Amino acid sequence: MPGRAVRGATPPAPVGERRAALGLLLQVLLGWGSAQQSGSCPAPCECSEAARTVKCVNRNLTAVPQDLPPYTRLLFLTGNQLASLQPGAFLSPPLPELSLLNLSGNHLQQVEAGAFASLPSLRQLDLSSNDLARLSPEAFGNASSPLEELNLSNSLSNQSVVPALAELLGWGVLGNLSRLELADNKLLFLPAGMFSSLPNLQHLDLRNTFLVSLHAVAFHSLAQLQSLDLSHNSLKCLKNATIAQLRSLPALHRINLGHNTWVCDCCIQHLVNWLKESDQVSS
Ligand SMILES: *[C@@H]1O[C@H](CO)[C@@H](O)[C@H](O)[C@H]1NC(C)=O
Ligand SMILES: *[C@@H]1O[C@H](CO)[C@@H](O)[C@H](O)[C@H]1NC(C)=O
Ligand SMILES: *[C@@H]1O[C@H](CO)[C@@H](O)[C@H](O)[C@H]1NC(C)=O
Ligand SMILES: *[C@@H]1O[C@H](CO)[C@@H](O)[C@H](O)[C@H]1NC(C)=O
Numbered sequence: 001m002p003g004r005a006v007r008g009a010t011p012p013a014p015v016g017e018r019r020a021a022l023g024l025l026l027q028v029l030l031g032w033g034s035a036q037q038s039g040s041c042p043a044p045c046e047c048s049e050a051a052r053t054v055k056c057v058n059r060n061l062t063a064v065p066q067d068l069p070p071y072t073r074l075l076f077l078t079g080n081q082l083a084s085l086q087p088g089a090f091l092s093p094p095l096p097e098l099s100l101l102n103l104s105g106n107h108l109q110q111v112e113a114g115a116f117a118s119l120p121s122l123r124q125l126d127l128s129s130n131d132l133a134r135l136s137p138e139a140f141g142n143a144s145s146p147l148e149e150l151n152l153s154n155s156l157s158n159q160s161v162v163p164a165l166a167e168l169l170g171w172g173v174l175g176n177l178s179r180l181e182l183a184d185n186k187l188l189f190l191p192a193g194m195f196s197s198l199p200n201l202q203h204l205d206l207r208n209t210f211l212v213s214l215h216a217v218a219f220h221s222l223a224q225l226q227s228l229d230l231s232h233n234s235l236k237c238l239k240n241a242t243i244a245q246l247r248s249l250p251a252l253h254r255i256n257l258g259h260n261t262w263v264c265d266c267c268i269q270h271l272v273n274w275l276k277e278s279d280q281v282s283s
């Protein structure tokens, strides 16, 4: 009580006013007015400005929240109901810092042209566990994307999306992609030029994708490829030409061929020879 009486000697109201005025002055001087506005957080989300992270998880959201803070670097929108992503879905307001976007588990069916355009810092995109039936080849727009990791595991609702995916990857805007996850999809076959515009690809996961053959697809441009997972498919044979392509990739040292339905006809001889000689294959 005595302490309070001493502090009470200065009239409290003016101190408050002076502090408020000082605070306002500081805000104006340091530009915190806008920072305070940018610190707002959409109602269904949890935001941490210190961690540059926004989480809007398992909220049954049907649209991307439109008032995301511009500082957002890591955005988790997992477990919602975002059936469709429109052009510029992440552009109002612009998110210049957005580096990781996780859209896993959204029953996402449609990604339109430009849905991921104009995200100058986007490095990681997780689209796993969705039901994509329509995917625009121009989903990343027309300009080079900085994307490095794309996760499409268990996300293609059926095989009809594969040509669109091949066109998207071949579009030439994902030249910085280093990891591509396509596991647990019903791909069946891979279009010829699917991987020809991914010069920096290091890791390719094609595990459990119902592949019956690799006859058509070309791997020869994947000069940086380090690991290739082809396990849990229905491959019967690898053509000599395919083996030759894989053998020639300088960085490739981990190939998983386990759990396929290899057939013992004359074609298998090349594969057997390769397995005997090569230390690229791990399984
Ligand atoms: C989301 O929808 C499901 C099913 O309708 C419901 O059980 C759940 O409570 C909803 N979650 C939220 C956060 O509204
Ligand atoms: C995205 O979220 C899913 C579901 O929570 C999680 O399993 C996955 O690891 C996350 N991906 C990234 C890149 O953070
Ligand atoms: C891709 O997504 C699947 C399913 O959510 C997850 O299990 C896997 O860890 C993810 N891969 C990477 C590299 O994040
Ligand atoms: C696959 O997708 C196409 C195009 O969206 C659709 O017409 C077809 O019914 C789908 N097939 C299955 C088996 O879901």
Ligand SMILES: *[C@@H]1O[C@H](CO)[C@@H](O)[C@H](O)[C@H]1NC(C)=O
Pocket (backbone or CB within 6 Å): 113, 114, 117, 138, 140, 141, 142
């Ligand atoms: C890409 O370029 C074409 C032709 O220049 C244009 O018609 C189209 O709208 C562009 N797409 C996007 C997503 O910017």
Ligand SMILES: *[C@@H]1O[C@H](CO)[C@@H](O)[C@H](O)[C@H]1NC(C)=O
Pocket (backbone or CB within 6 Å): 144, 145, 146, 147, 176
């Ligand atoms: C691709 O990576 C290189 C090297 O890290 C970088 O200089 C370039 O800006 C990246 N491209 C894009 C479109 O971000």
Ligand SMILES: *[C@@H]1O[C@H](CO)[C@@H](O)[C@H](O)[C@H]1NC(C)=O
Pocket (backbone or CB within 6 Å): 240, 243, 244, 270
């Ligand atoms: C298969 O390729 C190897 C080199 O990769 C070559 O030595 C061999 O002659 C080829 N066999 C046939 C039948 O083309």
